Amino acid sequence: MKYLRYLFLALAIWGSIHPMFYFMRWILANDWDWGGMIDAWYVNDSATGLTWDLTISAIALTLWILIDSARRRDALGLVCIPLTFGIGLSCGLPLYIFLRSRPSKAA
Incomplete structure (x- = not known):
């Protein structure tokens, strides 16, 4: 279980760096136009579906x-x-799975 726990930590690190690389490239190429980025999330039905999929999943996780x-x-x-x-x-x-899987303090 210990190694699986660290696999989740590695995924959290990867999940923070890899998407940010693309977000930052877009933001820098478009002069920090946040409105344009949000518009891009709804540019077609596929992007809109993915946006809603991630939004609903984020709400469920919250x-x-x-x-x-x-x-x-x-x-x-x-x-x-x-x-x-x-x-x-x-x-x-x-990251939440990593934190939740840490050993219990109870004896």
Whole structure:
């Protein structure tokens, strides 16, 4: 289980770097035009479907984090919510699984 846990950490790191590479290329090429980026998310039905798929998945993850963190009384996982919406689901989800799978402090 230990190695699987670190696989999720590696996915979180990859999920934060790889998508940001493309976002930053687009932002720099388009003079920080955030409105244009958002417009690009809805440029056709395929992009719109993917945008909604990721949005709904991010909302589901957020609800899971909120409920699970309250139930477990472990606020550390809450850091994954802004990372999910600021970087992406590819960072927030594997990071939350990594954090949630850490060994219990109970004896």
